[in-house]
Each structure stands twice: as C-alpha cells, then as structure tokens.
Amino acid sequence: MGIIHKCDGLPLAVKVMGGLLRQKRTRRGDWDNVLNDSVWSVSQMPEELNYAVYLSYHDLPPSLKSCFLHYSLLPKSTWFYLDEIVGMWISEGFVHGNARDLEEVGRQYYEELILRNLIEPDKKYIDQQVCNMHDVVRSFAQYVGRNEALVAHGIQSGIFGKLNSQKFFWVSLESAGSESDELHWSSLQAQISVRTLISVGHIKFKPSDSLFSFSCLRILHIQSAKFDTLDESFFGLKHLRYLSVKHSNISRLPESIGKMKFLQYMYLFGCWRLVKLPGSIGKLQQLRLLNLCATSINHTPRGLGIPTNLRKLHGFPAQMDGEWCSLEELGPLSQLSELHIKCLENVPSSSFASKAKISEKVRLSYLRLSCSSKHGNDNGLVKYEKEIFEEKQRVIEEVFDELCPPPCIENLPILRYFGRRLPKWMMSTAVVPLGNLRILTMVDMPFCAELPDGLCQLPCLEFLQIDHVPSINHVGPKFQQSKFQPRPIYHEHLSRYPDFGSIVDLEVLEIPELETICNLPKLRKLSISTCPKINELEGLTALQTLTLEDYDMETLPLYLQGIDLRHL
Secondary structure, three states, X not given: OHHHHHOOXXXXXXXXXXXXXXXXXXXXXXXXXXXXXXXXXXXXXXXXXXXXXXXXXXXXXXXHHHHHHHHOOOOOOOOOEHHHHHHHHHHHOOOOOOHHHHHHHHHHHHHHHHHOOOOEEOOOOHHHOEXXXXXXXXXXXXXXXXXXXXXXXXXXXXXXXXXXXXOOOEEEEEOOOOHHHOEEHHHHOOOOOOOEEEEEOOEEOOOOOOOOOOXXXXXXXXXXXXXXXXXXXXXXXXXXXXXXXXXXXXXXXXXXXXXXXXXXXXXXXXXXXXXXOOHHHHHOOOOOEEEOOOOOOOEOOXXXXXXXXXXXXXXXXXXXXXXXEHHHHHOOOOOOOEEEEEOHHHOOOXXXXXXOOHHHOOOOOEEEEEXXXXXXXXXXXXXXXXXXXXXXXHHHHHHHHHOOOOOOOOEEEEEOOOOOOOOHHHHOOOOOOOOOOOEEEEEOOOOOOEEOHHHXXXXXXXXXXXXXXXXXXXXXXXXXXXXXXXXXXXXXXXXXXXXXXXXXXXXXXXXXXXXXXXXXXXXXXXEEEOOOOOOEEEOOOOOOEEEXXXXXXXXXXXXXXXXXXXEO
C-alpha cells in the first residue's frame, strides 16, 4: 500500500508502477527497494512531472533509456509504425546484437516499453503496430532530454531563437498545417550537430537550400513536405542510415542515391508522383528495409539486383519485361522477414512465380499478396462482368499456388484476388503447415465461393478479417461434419464446428448471407458491418467489444440480449 500511496491516486502513476513491479521478483525486499528508492525525494524536478514515471525511467537499462527518450520526439498527431520506430533506434545505434537479428531485438525493446506501460498500444491497430505515449510520460521524457533535443510541435514562441543553437542532437518539428506555420529549410542550417531530424508538415525548400551542414545526420524523416527531388547535397550525408520522405511531392530519385553506402532504411510511402526506381538502388548493400507502398512505381529496372541484405520489402511490383519477370529479383532475398508483392495479375505463368522462392524464406513472418483493381470506380473490386475470363482466373490461381509461404508465416493478408478458389496451400494444412499463422486477412475477393477446410485447423489464429467477399455461399465439407452441401457463409460452420477456439478478434464486412456467429469462447472483439441477415450471437462468453456499422435501427437487436459487453 505504501507504493500506491506514493502514486497520489493518479491512474497513470499506478499503471507505470505496475509495469515497473512486473519486472521485479515477488520478494518483499525487491518491492521495499522500490518503495524506499531515493528517486521519490528528488527535488530538482518540476512539480508537474511524475515521480512514478521518473522511477520507472531510472530502472531502465541505458539502451532502453535512449529508446524511450527518442520515442518522445515523435509528434503525437502522426502515426509512426513499429518498423519506423525500430529502424530509427537501430540507425541511432541504440540497439545492440547480431546484425542479423537487430529488428527482432528492437521489437523486444518496443515490447518492454509496452510492458512497463510507458507506451500503450493503439487498439485500432492489430499486433501492437502503433502505440501512443501519454502526455505526462511524454512531458517527462522531453524534460529529461531537454539539453539534447529540440521538440516543437506546432509553432511555439521562441522556437526560431532555439533553432540558432548548435547543441541539439535531435530535432523534431511539426507545423500546424497552414502556410503561416511553414518553416524554411534555411532556418535549420545552424543544426550542425543534429543526428535525428524529424519534420512533419509544411517546410519550404528553395533551389539554393543545401544539406551540407548536416554532416552528422543519421536519421532524416521529412513528411508531407513540398519538394520535387532530393538536392545533390543530400548525397554528402555520409552517416545517413534512415531516410523517409513519406507523402512528399518527390517525383524522382537521382542515380547518385547509390552513393549512400550506409543507408539502411528507405521509406517512400505515399510519394504518388514517384514512378520508377533508379538502377543504382542495387548498390545500397546495407539496405534493410524498402517501402514503396502508395507510390506509382509499377516497374523496377531489369536486373535491379536488390540488395540481398533486405529484411523488409513492401510494395514490390510484379511485372514482365519480355521473358523476364521481376519476381526473379526476390529469389536471392533469403533474409526477408516481411514481403508485400503487388500487381500479381501481371504474372502470366506459375513458372515465373516459382522463381520468387517464397517457401524457402525461412525467416518470413509477414507475406502480403495483392492484385490491382481493373477499374478505378468499383470500390477496389475487380469487376467480374468483363475483362476477367476463365483463363485469366486459372492463371492467377496457379500463380498463387506457387507463392506458398514457409511454415513460420504469422501474418497473411490477401487482397483483390480474383481466383475462384483459394491457393492449394490454404485448402489443406497437409500441403503446408500454417501452425504459426496468427493473423489472416482476405479482402476484395469477388469470385471466391468456398472457405477451405484448412482454415478451421489453424491452432494459433487470433485475428480473422473477411471483407468484401460477396460470392461465398458455402464452406468446406469438414466444416459441415457431413457431405458437402451449399450453405450460407458461417451459418452451419460456426454453430456446429468449434475449431475457431483460438480467435480473439473477428471482423466481418459485407457478407450478405451471414446469419449466425457462435461458439467462439475466446473472442474478445467483434466487428460486424453490412451483414443484414445476422440474427444470432451465441457462445461468445469472452466478448467485450462489439462494433456494428451500416445498420439502420431504432432499437438494439434482440440478439444482444444476454451478452455482457464493456464497449458497444
């Protein structure tokens, strides 16, 4: 009770102390050491800063202290994903270990901050990909790092005077969005010691602006900025490890980018004007992550020679150039842990898909396979009344058959697939064991009419999303416990076959024939959208959160009776 008393009744302080005590043994002496720690009597800290947070910070190992302080640089109104955060920590040198496993060690650091309640997962994102930092915790971290970090989120009085200082190692700026809040790149030139520069919002570049003064820079994150190309002085940043130009107007990458010998992380997400990669990108032999998502890049240079050190590759386009297929570039990438391939409708034969050697990538935990919509006005679905013929469907089915993931796969999104059946390796766990699969997402699959038997045999499946799959009207025979007969999706499957017992999060969207969801004893979160015939929820004993969308109702449905919810 003494520790609780020192928290002054503040819920955040209690949570943070709980996270700290979780790291300790349950012996009374260990807890007494926390209670009697001298940190509680520190007098130099402003009163508005919390002592429980200070004590938790004091208990962190040095490398984790640096990661915690660096996290506080991130603007709270902008989402930063796990990959970005860990990439920054590695680029700053905070993460130590075998070079092969740095991302995994960084993730462990991230998870420890969560366990200590210093950051909190955002519930809108699965698998803890996005976290928030409480304002009190953020204020404490920025106070501790005030002599090394300049943080200005929104124009603040005195900010331009501070920009003349040369002492800061970390600079994080965020403008409010109006032109009056815009910063000029030239105003940053005094920051000759800066190692991390984060700028979110409008920042103006002039042709004469240079990066020569940032010779120590390791991390450059410029988001939503107005510039068309990277200045040649950029390539003088010899220590740069991390480059992100997300949502910028950049339209090309110069060939000289190949000179960035130490570049490890490159984010081009949202650069919609970017249409191609320079051939010199193959010279970036230290590159560990390349994100091309939401760009207009649909072609890669033939014989690109993507660096074999890559761990994560997102938004890679499948394309043909004569008898050459870009999927061949993926074959040598044996270290990949995450891979997203798009435009798979361009692959004319399964023989090309086999050259990607997906099943041989023994570290692959995330595989996203997607086709492109054939029409821009169809809400992301391939229109089935034209342009897609039976032969094209047969080919895409065979292509997906060859993109079989290894048994270690944990997260599998499939988007805009227009085959009539799912890949063979999903139809039966005898083809490939998917015993580690935790997250399965199937979105925009207009022709798929049957859920495979193997889906009910996945022991670790926690999250299942079925979205815009309008043709499903029956499930496999093992789901039915009898000879196959056409059935409404899930109606007999979930009421009779309880082998989805591991699922904790289920999202069902636009399944017009769905009537019943039953027998999911571990399900905690359920989202239902545009399922007009649903009339029964049964056997959902652990359900805490239910989301109903696109429902025209004056009163709550009768099927909610008897369900004990925390959130509706």
